[in-house]
Amino acid sequence: MPTRIIGINLSHDSSVCLVEDGRVVSALALERTTRVKRGTVPLSSYAPAMADLTGELVAAAGLAPHDVDYWIATSTESRDEEDERRLASVLGLLVPAERQLALPHPGHHLAHAAAAFHSSGFDEAVAVVVDAYGSLMRPGRERESVFVFGAGDVPRTVLRHVRDLDRIAGHRKNGRIWIPEPLSGIGELYRVVTLALGFNESGTTYDDAGKTMGLSSYGRRLSDEDLFIRTGPDGISFDGAVDSLVELGLAARREDGLRLIPRAPDAPLQDFHKNLAAQIQSEFEEACLYLTRQSMDLAGTRSLVLSGGCFLNSLLNTRIARETEVERLFVYPAATDDGNAVGAALYAYHHLIQESARTPQRPGPPLRDVFLGPPRLTGPGNTPDRIPRLAESWRHPVHRHDDLSAAAHAAAEAIARGEIVGWFQDRAEFGPRALGARSILCHPGIAGMKDRLNARVKFRESFRPFAASALAEHAHKWFDMPAPDAPFMLTVCPVLPAQCATISEVVHVDGTCRIQTVDADLPGGLRELIEHFEDATGLPLVLNTSFNLRGMPLVERPEEALDCLFGSRLDRLFVGAYEFAAPDFTALRPVRERGEMRLSIDLAASGSLLADEAFLTSEATHSGRVPRRISVMELRLLDYADGATSLGEIADRCGLDRDVATDMVLELRRHGLLRWSGLPGPSLPTFPVQQYVPTTSDT
Numbered sequence: 262m263p264t265r266i267i268g269i270n271l272s273h274d275s276s277v278c279l280v281e282d283g284r285v286v287s288a289l290a291l292e293r294t295t296r297v298k299r300g301t302v303p304l305s306s307y308a309p310a311m312a313d314l315t316g317e318l319v320a321a322a323g324l325a326p327h328d329v330d331y332w333i334a335t336s337t338e339s340r341d342e343e344d345e346r347r348l349a350s351v352l353g354l355l356v357p358a359e360r361q362l363a364l365p366h367p368g369h370h371l372a373h374a375a376a377a378f379h380s381s382g383f384d385e386a387v388a389v390v391v392d393a394y395g396s397l398m399r400p401g402r403e404r405e406s407v408f409v410f411g412a413g414d415v416p417r418t419v420l421r422h423v424r425d426l427d428r429i430a431g432h433r434k435n436g437r438i439w440i441p442e443p444l445s446g447i448g449e450l451y452r453v454v455t456l457a458l459g460f461n462e463s464g465t466t467y468d469d470a471g472k473t474m475g476l477s478s479y480g481r482r483l484s485d486e487d488l489f490i491r492t493g494p495d496g497i498s499f500d501g502a503v504d505s506l507v508e509l510g511l512a513a514r515r516e517d518g519l520r521l522i523p524r525a526p527d528a529p530l531q532d533f534h535k536n537l538a539a540q541i542q543s544e545f546e547e548a549c550l551y552l553t554r555q556s557m558d559l560a561g562t563r564s565l566v567l568s569g570g571c572f573l574n575s576l577l578n579t580r581i582a583r584e585t586e587v588e589r590l591f592v593y594p595a596a597t598d599d600g601n602a603v604g605a606a607l608y609a610y611h612h613l614i615q616e617s618a619r620t621p622q623r624p625g626p627p628l629r630d631v632f633l634g635p636p637r638l639t640g641p642g643n644t645p646d647r648i649p650r651l652a653e654s655w656r657h658p659v660h661r662h663d664d665l666s667a668a669a670h671a672a673a674e675a676i677a678r679g680e681i682v683g684w685f686q687d688r689a690e691f692g693p694r695a696l697g698a699r700s701i702l703c704h705p706g707i708a709g710m711k712d713r714l715n716a717r718v719k720f721r722e723s724f725r726p727f728a729a730s731a732l733a734e735h736a737h738k739w740f741d742m743p744a745p746d747a748p749f750m751l752t753v754c755p756v757l758p759a760q761c762a763t764i765s766e767v768v769h770v771d772g773t774c775r776i777q778t779v780d781a782d783l784p785g786g787l788r789e790l791i792e793h794f795e796d797a798t799g800l801p802l803v804l805n806t807s808f809n810l811r812g813m814p815l816v817e818r819p820e821e822a823l824d825c826l827f828g829s830r831l832d833r834l835f836v837g838a839y840e841f842a843a844p845d846f847t848a849l850r851p852v853r854e855r856g857e858m859r860l861s862i863d864l865a866a867s868g869s870l871l872a873d874e875a876f877l878t879s880e881a882t883h884s885g886r887v888p889r890r891i892s893v894m895e896l897r898l899l900d901y902a903d904g905a906t907s908l909g910e911i912a913d914r915c916g917l918d919r920d921v922a923t924d925m926v927l928e929l930r931r932h933g934l935l936r937w938s939g940l941p942g943p944s945l946p947t948f949p950v951q952q953y954v955p956t957t958s959d960t
Contacts, residue, residue: 264614265329266362267315268606271336271351272369273467275300275307276599277315278633278691279322279329280606283379283625287318288633288691290599293817296946298462308352309949321635331614333362335372335605337598340397342366362609367396369601370406370569371416373593376604377566378410379611381591382627385411387419387560389553392569392597393448393468394429402427404446407556410566412624415612419559422446431456431466431521438466438521440512445499447548448571450489454541457511458534459524463812474574475725477542478771480535483509490544492551509537527890530724546577554585563588568604570597573693575753575775582743582752594631594749595692603691631749632698632784634689637818638837648819648839655823655940662838669786672702672835673793676803679707680832681718683808685822686785687837689815694750695807696777697730697787699815701831705729705764705804714804717830717924720811720931726769731802732791733778739764739802740776750777750805767804777805810931824943828930846923850938851911851930852904895925902926904938 266280278288291300294314302310319326334348345363349356364371374388388408395403407420428441430449440453455461455468458476462469488505491498503519506512513520524534549571557563565587572578573596582590593600636643652659662668665686672682686698695701701718703710715721728750729739736742741755753773756764767774779788795801808822809815810829816822819836826834827844834841894915901911912922929935936942 264331264610265324266331266333266606266609266614267319267329268602268604268609269311269315269332269334269349269352270372270598270600270602270605271311271334271348272338272598272601273299273301274598275311276595276602277311277318278602278606279318279324280603280610281322283607283610285380285603285607285633286322287635287688288595288599288603288631289314289318289635289689289817290691290814292814293634293689295948296814296821298812298814299465299467301465301467302946302948306948306950311352313949317635321640323641329360331360331362331609332356333364333605333609333613335364335368335601337369337394337396337402339366339368340399362613364605364608367398367403368605369396369598370403370421371408372601372604372608373568373596374406374408374410374416374566374604375608375611376595376600377568377591377593378408378416379607379625380593380603380628381566381589382624383410383564383566383589383591384624385409385562386564386566386589386591387556387562388416388566388568389556390567390569391448391549391552391571393446393452393571394424397427398423400427401425402429404449405552407552407559409560409562420556424449431461431468433466438523439518440521442503442514442519443499444502447490447497447545447552448569450499450502451541451545451571453506453521454489454511454537457506457521457523458538459526459528461523470570470574472722472725473538474542474576475769476530476535476538477576478539478726478769478773479724480532480537480539482540482543483533483536484540487544487547489541490548492544492547497548497551511537530722542574542576545571545574546580549577550580550584553581553587557585557587565589566591566593568593568596568600572596573751575751576773579743579752579754590744591627592749592751594628594694594751596751597693599692629748629780629782630784631691631696632686632688633691634698634817636687637689638687648836651819651823652839652841655827657823657841657844660840662840665786665838666789668835668838668840669790670793671840672786672833673790673797675833676702676704676790676794677797679704679710681710681714681830683822683825683831683834684787684790685808685816685819685834685836686787688784689817692749693807694777695805695815696748696750697779697783697785697805699808699817700730700787701806701808702730702790702803703766704798705767705802706798706800708765710804711766713830714806718810719806720829720928724770726775727767727804727806728775728777729764729767729802730777730779730787730791730805732788732795733780735795735801736776736778740774742776746778746780747776748778748780748783750775752776764800764802767802820941824941827937827940828927828943830924830927846926847909847912847919848907849940850904850907851898851902851926851935852938853899853902854934854936891929895929898922898925899929899934902935 275291279286370390373390401423404422408416455473460469460472681703912919
C-alpha cells in the first residue's frame with residue numbers, strides 16, 4: 262500500500278497538499294477556493310475553509326480521510342517543539358497521535374528548503390531560504406537560513422540569521438502602517454520599501470513585491486552608496502536603513518513608533534519611485550548573491566536549491582545563474598509560503614516515517630510540471646454536461662471542439678489574428694505563475710497588445726511587463742538564456758537584439774523578458790497551441806499572463822473563467838475543448854449592486870457636484886474591494902443602471918461612445934458597484950461559515 266501524507270501550511274498563503282510515496286499528487290492554495298488573495302479569510306472561517314480545501318484534494322484522489330496515513334502542518338507562529346506537535350489542532354483536526362507528525366522547530370524555513378531539495382532531483386545540494394520572516398525563535402524570528410541536504414541524510418543547518426525581535430514589518434494601527442526599529446533582513450527591507458512604494462495587497466499589509474521588481478527597470482539607483490542593505494567584504498549589514506527611510510521621507514519617527522509614509526495607491530509614479538525601486542532591487546540582488554556564494558562555500562557544493570518568497574524575484578534568479586559558480590540550480594516554483602505544505606509533507610516522507618526509512622532514499626525525478634490542483638473538468642463531480650449547463654446559466658452560446666487538439670488549433674488562430682484568449686485547462690498550476698492551465702494568451706508582436714491587455718483585460722498598471730511561453734527547442738534563438746530551460750517562468754533574460762521588434766509586446770523597458778520554456782511532454786494543450794501559432798505566424802512563442810483580473814486570485818473553476826469573460830475585454834475563452842466568444846456587452850443590462858452608496862447618485866444627477874470627481878463607496882466591501890474615486894459620468898451610468906436598460910441604450914442617453922461606456926461599466930463591475938441583470942453574479946469570496954452582517958434594524 263502507498264504511504265499517503267497530507268501537508269498543511271498555516272501561515273499566509275495557506276495551502277494543502279497530498280503526497281503519495283514521496284510524489285506530490287495534488288496541492289492548492291486557499292486563495293483559489295475562497296477567492297481571497299493570500300487566503301486571508303476571516304478568522305472564524307479559516308478552519309472550515311481549510312477543511313473544505315483538504316476535503317477537495319482527498320476526494321479528488323478518490324480517497325477518504327481515513328486513507329491518509331500521516332498529517333503534518335507548519336506555521337510561522339509555532340514557538341517551540343510542542344507548538345509544532347499541536348499545529349493540527351488549530352484546525353480542529355482530531356488526528357490520532359500515531360498519525361500526526363511534526364517538523365523540528367523552527368520549521369518554516371526547513372519546510373521551504375525541503376520543498377526545493379526534494380523536488381530538484383539532486384542527490385545533494387545546499388538550500389538557501391530568504392523571505393520576509395520565518396518561524397518564531399524566542400525572542401526573534403528566522404531571517405535567512407541555509408541547509409545542506411543529501412539523499413537519505415537528515416538536513417543540516419549551516420547558517421541561520423535571526424532578527425532580535427519577533428515583530429513583523431508592516432502592521433496597521435489607526436489607519437497607518439507602522440514598522441519596527443531597527444530593521445533587519447534582506448526580505449524585510451525589500452518588503453518595507455515595497456510598502457513605501459504603495460504596492461500592497463488591497464486592504465492589507467501584504468506587500469506586492471513583483472511590482473517593485475517590474476518598476477525597477479524604469480529607474481536608476483538613487484545613490485551609488487547602499488542605503489538599505491549594505492553588502493561588503495565583511496558581509497551584509499542593515500545599519501542606517503531606518504535613517505535612509507526617514508531622510509527620504511518614507512518614514513517618520515513618532516513617540517509611539519516608526520510610521521511608514523507610503524505613496525498613495527492612486528498617486529502617480531514619479532521618477533523618485535522608479536529610482537527607489539531600482540535602488541532596493543540592486544541592493545537586494547547584491548545581498549542575495551553574496552549569501553548564495555557564501556552558502557556554497559560553507560557547504561562545499563555547487564548544487565544550489567532556492568526557496569522563500571524572495572526567490573520569486575526572477576531578475577535575482579537570473580543573476581545567480583549567470584554570476585555565481587553554481588553548477589546545478591533549482592528554484593522551487595511555489596517559493597512563497599504556499600509551497601510549505603509540500604515542504605512539510607516531503608520532509609515527513611523522507612525523514613520522519615519508518616516506511617521510507619527502511620530503504621535508502623534515492624533522489625526522485627526532478628519536478629517537471631506543477632499542474633497539481635484538483636481536476637475541474639474531469640474526475641468526481643465533473644459531469645459531461647457541466648460546461649454546457651454553465652453556458653446556459655450565462656445565457657451564452659458555446660461551441661465544443663472535437664478534442665483539446667482542435668481547441669488548441671482554434672485558440673492559436675484566434676491569437677494569430679490579434680485576439681486575447683483565456684485558456685483554462687483541467688488542473689491548475691500550484692504557485693503564482695500561469696504556465697498553461699490558467700493563462701491569458703495573446704500575440705507577442707502586434708503593436709499595442711501589451712497596453713491593451715494591461716488596461717482593458719487585466720486592469721493593472723501600465724509599467725507591468727508580460728512573460729513569454731516559448732517552445733523549448735527554439736527559446737535560445739530569441740533569448741539570451743541563462744540556462745537551457747526555464748519551465749517555471751522564474752528567470753528573466755535579455756531578448757536577442759535582432760528579435761526585439763518582432764516580439765515587442767513581451768520586451769520590457771530594459772530589453773528583457775521573463776521566459777517559460779515549453780517542452781514536448783508538458784501536459785495540457787499549451788505546447789500544441791504554440792506549435793499551431795508558429796505554423797500561422799512563424800513565431801514559436803506567445804505572450805502568457807495569469808488568468809485573473811487585478812487584485813483577484815487566479816481563476817480556479819470554470820465559473821470564475823466565465824465571470825472574467827463577462828468582466829473584461831477578453832475576446833475569447835477556451836475551457837478544455839469548449840470555446841466561448843466574448844459577449845455583446847451593449848446588449849447586456851447593468852444593474853446597481855445592493856447597498857446604499859454613501860454619496861447619493863441623485864445628488865450628482867441634480868448638478869450639485871461642482872468637481873469632476875467624487876469619492877464613492879458602497880456596502881459591497883465584503884468582496885475585498887476598496888473605495889475608489891469615480892467620475893460624475895460614471896455616476897450617471899450608475900443612475901441609469903436599473904437592470905431593464907441595455908448598456909447600449911445607457912451609452913446613447915449619456916452621449917457616450919458605446920466602446921467607452923463598456924470600459925467604464927466593466928470597471929464599475931470590477932469594483933462591485935454593478936452586475937449584469939439576469940446573469941450569475943461576480944465571483945466573490947465564499948466562506949464555509951456564513952458571516953454575521955448587522956442590519957439597520959439590529960439593536
